[in-house]
Amino acid sequence: MTIADKAAEIKSALGDDGEEFDPEQVIEEALERRLRRRVLAELADEDEEPGERLIRRHLLAELFDGGPIERRRRRRAALRAAFKPKADIFEHDDTLVIQAELPGVKKGDVEITVDEGDLVISGERKAGPAIKDEDYYQGETRHGRFYRRLPLPAKAKLEQIKADHKDGVLEIRVPMPARPKVALA
Numbered sequence: 001m002t003i004a005d006k007a008a009e010i011k012s013a014l015g016d017d018g019e020e021f022d023p024e025q026v027i028e029e030a031l032e033r034r035l036r037r038r039v040l041a042e043l044a045d046e047d048e049e050p051g052e053r054l055i056r057r058h059l060l061a062e063l064f065d066g067g068p069i070e071r072r073r074r075r076r077a078a079l080r081a082a083f084k085p086k087a088d089i090f091e092h093d094d095t096l097v098i099q100a101e102l103p104g105v106k107k108g109d110v111e112i113t114v115d116e117g118d119l120v121i122s123g124e125r126k127a128g129p130a131i132k133d134e135d136y137y138q139g140e141t142r143h144g145r146f147y148r149r150l151p152l153p154a155k156a157k158l159e160q161i162k163a164d165h166k167d168g169v170l171e172i173r174v175p176m177p178a179r180p181k182v183a184l185a
Contacts, residue, residue: 029075074115077122082144085121085170089150096174098150103168104141110170114158119172121148 087100100121102110110123127143152158157175164171 083142098172100170119150
């Protein structure tokens with residue numbers, strides 16, 4: 001079975017009518033599940049009754065990732081997205097800078113949150129005035145919901161994040177802790 005076949009199988013199981021499903025995301029989620037299972041197996045007590053073991057595993061899973069309901073909610077938000085905004089990410093003067101392309105998106109249609117150490121950019125690009133399909137020569141702009149999840153460094157100063165939206169570019173600045181300087185002898 002290929003990765004694309006597995007992605008199609010998962011997509012059909014979730015019932016997401018024709019929405020795009022990224023094969024790389026399937027691999028990433030499978031690796032996360034495998035790691036989580038390994039950690040849970042190591043934490044399990046062999047002397048427990050089977051029912052107690054199941055309850056303990058469920059509680060530990062809730063602690064690790066918010067549990068099955070939260071996992072499914074995050075997965076569905078990503079699947080509902082019509083597109084992922086392209087982003088440039090670089091460091092400048094002890095600040096992590098994220099510049100996401102959002103042409104045609106108004107400031108009020110963008111939501112920026114931090115979830116489990118990841119920066120989440122989501123929102124909606126609304127279509128302009130109604131134009132009939134037969135009047136189009138070419139249509140390349142995607143409209144609808146967008147979603148992008150970017151991991152942040154562990155020691156980023158999350159409480160000092162600043163964002164600016166100008167000329168179709170969302171710029172997010174995340175202050176980083178100063179790195180120790182090493183003097184050369």
